[in-house]
Amino acid sequence: MLVTTTNTVEGRRIVEYKGLVAGEAVTGANVVRDLFAGVRDFFGGRSGAYEKVFRSSREAAIADMQASAAAMGANAVVGVDIDYEVVGARGSILMATACGTAVVLE
Template sequence: MLIVTTEQVAGREITASLGLVRGATVRAKHLGTDIVAALKMLVGGELTGYSSLMAGAREQALDRMAAEAEALGADAIVSMRMQTSAIAKGASEIVAYGTAVKLSQ
């Protein structure tokens, strides 16, 4: 599935817009990750446990969005965006969304 943040796909014509597609996931922190992060904050640096958690969440949201577009018969997703929000203490939601389209051959 071709996914772009632009409104068009370079070199291709959009022949049909199939509508909004989205994928979401909610992830919670692990107590062990919090402990390691608290220690890391004493000396500074990247909180790799949190980075890994968010990277996995982004990939899962993208995969779910692409699956929804494939179910509609889309060739691509244009104007893709991501959004995150805290929905509870220690839990975040990531949503990926865009417009599913058919492209010319």
């Protein structure tokens, strides 16, 4: 299934709009990951553990959105937007949301 942030697909015509689709993924962080991220913050550099959490959350949200679009009979999702939010009492939960418009391309 084609997924794009643009509202059109070059060389392809949208023949039917199926509707809005969204996918969500909620991922919890753990104490060990927080500890190593804190060390990285202190000394500088990238936090591979958190990057992995962001990547897997984004991929899960997109897969969930694609499944919803497929269930509607779409073969593409256009205008995709991905948002992240930190939730929970201590900000230890990451929520990724992907949403777009399910369409049928010719």
